[in-house]
Amino acid sequence: MRYLYLSTLLLAVLTVSVLGFRGTPSTRPPIELFPDMDHQAHLKPQAESAFFPDRRADRPIPAGTVSRDDLRDDDHLYLGKNADGTWARTFPAAVKLDAALLARGQDRFTIYCQPCHGALGDGNGITKQYGMTTTPTYFDEKRTKLTAGEIFNVISNGSQKTPEGRQNMLSYADKLTAPDRWAVVAYVRALQRANAGTVADVPADKRKELGL
Numbered sequence: 001m002r003y004l005y006l007s008t009l010l011l012a013v014l015t016v017s018v019l020g021f022r023g024t025p026s027t028r029p030p031i032e033l034f035p036d037m038d039h040q041a042h043l044k045p046q047a048e049s050a051f052f053p054d055r056r057a058d059r060p061i062p063a064g065t066v067s068r069d070d071l072r073d074d075d076h077l078y079l080g081k082n083a084d085g086t087w088a089r090t091f092p093a094a095v096k097l098d099a100a101l102l103a104r105g106q107d108r109f110t111i112y113c114q115p116c117h118g119a120l121g122d123g124n125g126i127t128k129q130y131g132m133t134t135t136p137t138y139f140d141e142k143r144t145k146l147t148a149g150e151i152f153n154v155i156s157n158g159s160q161k162t163p164e165g166r167q168n169m170l171s172y173a174d175k176l177t178a179p180d181r182w183a184v185v186a187y188v189r190a191l192q193r194a195n196a197g198t199v200a201d202v203p204a205d206k207r208k209e210l211g212l
């Protein structure tokens with residue numbers, strides 16, 4: 001029995017002396033039983049390499065290469081434009097117009113647009129009380145006539161500059177992805193539709209609840 005204790009102790013001491021304690025600094029490389037492909041010949045960025053004739057380790061990107069992350073080949077989805085360059089009046093095929101989209105649009109609108117445009121879209125957000133008087137209503141003739149593509153464009157690039165070169169509304173492209181911007185467009189449309197609502201829009205069985 002004593003030998004068993006002794007040999008276990010010896011094994012433990014050996015293991016620790018070979019592998020070391022966790023956290024013990026060592027200049028020796030760690031023992032790797034399965035190195036897999038951890039160690040491979042490679043060149044550091046911006047370094048020199050004798051392998052290539054121009055001696056640059058960084059290789060130029062082949063002509064015509066497009067980053068797949070930045071491939072925005074759907075003008076309707078990313079620019080709000082039709083193939084002929086005119087503003088799209090419809091929603092892109094990639095965007096499904098449903099209750100979930102409107103809910104998302106309401107959520108984003110409340111965060112990013114309501115402070116200026118107001119919960120109703122009448123332009124009476126909190127910023128008006130602090131002196132930002134330029135925010136328009138969505139319900140005047142100019143804004144009700146905006147195409148879906150134009151509203152998408154305003155959210156993407158901000159409003160057109162005034163003659164003095166001021167941009168009263170800035171771009172929200174860094175805060176809203178293209179699909180999110182379309183969700184907000186849908187919600188702006190819902191606000192406009194709600195504002196234009198009449199008693200005839202209320203289902204007959206609900207009118208009594210409204211005292212109509």
Ligand code: HEC
Nearest residue numbers: 112113115116134135136151154155159168169172184188
């Ligand atoms: C900081 C305040 C502010 C915020 C936030 C803001 N807007 Fe605006 N928005 C304005 C002002 C001011 C204008 C008028 C710009 C002009 O005509 O010079 C405007 C104009 C617009 C117009 C009309 C553009 C036109 O061509 O007449 C739309 C549509 C619009 N905003 C949508 C949005 C949406 C959607 C959001 C949220 C993603 C948003 N805005 C966020 C201030 C704001």
